[in-house]
Amino acid sequence: MKNVFRVFWLLCLIIFGFSTMPVHTQEPSPVYIVPVKGTIDGGMQTFINRAYAEAEENNAAVVLLEIDTPGGLVWSAVQIRNTIHRSEIPTIAFVEEGAISAGALIALVSETLVMAPGSTMGAAEPQLGGQLADAKTLSYWVGQLEAAAEENGRDPLIARAMADAALEIPGVVQEGELLTLTPQRALELGMIDSILPDRQAVLEEYGFDENPRVELEPEFAEFFVRWITDPYVSTILLTVGLAGLVLEIFTVGFGIAGTIGLASLSLYFAGHIIAGLTGFEAILLFILGVILLAVETLVLPGFGVAGIGGVAALIAGIIMASPTVNHGVSSLVIAIIGTGVLLAISVKFLPTRKVWKRLILGDRQVSEEGYNAPSTELRELVGLEGVSITPLRPSGAVKIGDKRVDVVTQGGFISSGSKVKVVKVEGTRVVVERLND
Numbered sequence: 392m393k394n395v396f397r398v399f400w401l402l403c404l405i406i407f408g409f410s411t412m413p414v415h416t417q418e419p420s421p422v423y424i425v426p427v428k429g430t431i432d433g434g435m436q437t438f439i440n441r442a443y444a445e446a447e448e449n450n451a452a453v454v455l456l457e458i459d460t461p462g463g464l465v466w467s468a469v470q471i472r473n474t475i476h477r478s479e480i481p482t483i484a485f486v487e488e489g490a491i492s493a494g495a496l497i498a499l500v501s502e503t504l505v506m507a508p509g510s511t512m513g514a515a516e517p518q519l520g521g522q523l524a525d526a527k528t529l530s531y532w533v534g535q536l537e538a539a540a541e542e543n544g545r546d547p548l549i550a551r552a553m554a555d556a557a558l559e560i561p562g563v564v565q566e567g568e569l570l571t572l573t574p575q576r577a578l579e580l581g582m583i584d585s586i587l588p589d590r591q592a593v594l595e596e597y598g599f600d601e602n603p604r605v606e607l608e609p610e611f612a613e614f615f616v617r618w619i620t621d622p623y624v625s626t627i628l629l630t631v632g633l634a635g636l637v638l639e640i641f642t643v644g645f646g647i648a649g650t651i652g653l654a655s656l657s658l659y660f661a662g663h664i665i666a667g668l669t670g671f672e673a674i675l676l677f678i679l680g681v682i683l684l685a686v687e688t689l690v691l692p693g694f695g696v697a698g699i700g701g702v703a704a705l706i707a708g709i710i711m712a713s714p715t716v717n718h719g720v721s722s723l724v725i726a727i728i729g730t731g732v733l734l735a736i737s738v739k740f741l742p743t744r745k746v747w748k749r750l751i752l753g754d755r756q757v758s759e760e761g762y763n764a765p766s767t768e769l770r771e772l773v774g775l776e777g778v779s780i781t782p783l784r785p786s787g788a789v790k791i792g793d794k795r796v797d798v799v800t801q802g803g804f805i806s807s808g809s810k811v812k813v814v815k816v817e818g819t820r821v822v823v824e825r826l827n828d
Contacts (some may be wrong), residue, residue, distance in 0.1 A: 417564025419602040420452035421595065423480075426454050426608070428519040431463025431471070433663065434617025438609045439471045443478050455593065456484045456501060462492025464622070465517050465524075465532055472500045472539060485593050486510045491571075492517075495553055500539035503594050504583045506574035512582075513553040513571035529555065545582050583692060626724050629709065630729035632656035635719070636681060637730055657663040663712045677708030772796065772813045779809050789823060798823045 423446040427438065446454050461467075475482050475497070484501035485489070490512040498504055498512055506512065517524040517532045524532070533554050542551035552558045552570040559566035563580065577583040587593050594600040609617070618624060635652015660674050660687035683701030706723060713719030785800035789811055797819045798813070805811060810826040 433620035460494035461489040467491035673711040679703030
């Protein structure tokens with residue numbers, strides 16, 4: 392009997408102990424809020440990659456992209472699309488103001504797509520230098536939009552119409568127009584899931600209002616990369632860099648031009664490397680090109696293998712550092728033109744090195760130094776006839792009218808007293824030929 396009571400009291404103690412232990416509840420996974428605002432570029436791509444990597448590391452419940460962008464680089468938008476597509480974390484895209492051009496792809500690839508009242512989405516025609524991109528680029532970009540829409544149960548033809556003005560969809564868009572959707576029209580066409588006014592409404596609608604929130608912002612390095620990889624800024628840096636190096640070679644100075652040039656090129660390549668647009672091989676090619684051109688200019692005469700190799704290495708390095716071949720080529724052309732203008736100005740106003748005289752003829756032949764142009768009287772002899780007064784072997788003298796003129800034949804012998812005719816005058820050299828009797 393005592394054993395029964397002992398077991399009873401032991402069970403009571405165990406039950407009491409468990410009842411007084413604190414209950415640990417698992418905290419909900421966080422919601423990562425990521426702004427997609429401004430130009431889509433290499434810096435934005437770096438920021439988005441970091442955001443998803445951190446969200447996956449911390450087992451986030453969802454990533455909320457708050458979109459307000461006029462577009463940007465096609466290549467960067469595609470890389471961001473790939474990051475979202477590969478992530479196991481679901482994504483909600485909330486278009487606050489506009490998902491235009493490249494921003495439309497980022498919105499369409501998200502599993503859930505919400506637009507705020509008054510926002511817009513579309514107008515995604517790819518352009519290069521203000522002109523419609525080539526057919527190959529257009530086809531590639533349209534395919535990206537269609538695939539993103541189709542994957543999430545949206546109409547791929549409507550996505551295509553945002554970029555392809557040649558497509559006509561009756562009742563939706565006419566041929567020759569790009570499709571841009573308002574929230575209500577997008578909802579009617581099944582391109583978005585809902586229209587909600589703000590972030591809080593979005594989180595409440597999809598059941599994440601109680602989850603902790605992590606709001607990310609671009610770091611300084613990402614702001615720096617966004618500035619460096621901006622198409623206009625990167626072209627200016629490339630122009631200043633090339634011009635600085637060329638001016639350093641051809642002008643006498645204290646290395647200021649070269650220092651500025653190297654600093655500009657360092658910023659250009661550093662920004663593109665940090666953004667993941669290129670690797671160190673681009674810098675190595677560029678440096679090799681500069682060395683080969685310097686050797687060709689300063690050491691070797693003429694323009695040979697070193698010069699051709701230097702130009703090829705420079706072009707390859709710059710294009711490899713660019714997000715696309717077209718962007719690299721256009722930036723390089725602008726940089727070369729700008730370098731030429733700055734070099735022409737420097738030659739006129741700055742002291743130049745002796746190497747410049749090896750490339751262009753700068754000496755003037757003036758009469759004070761014994762250089763005299765041929766007399767106009769000699770040029771007037773062409774076509775006139777005369778008689779040789781000495782044998783022409785092949786040089787000698789002839790009499791034309793009452794003038795004695797020193798002449799040469801075109802290689803043959805002409806005996807004295809023969810009739811001759813002046814056939815051409817080359818400087819002070821009068822050429823004659825025998826006339827048949």
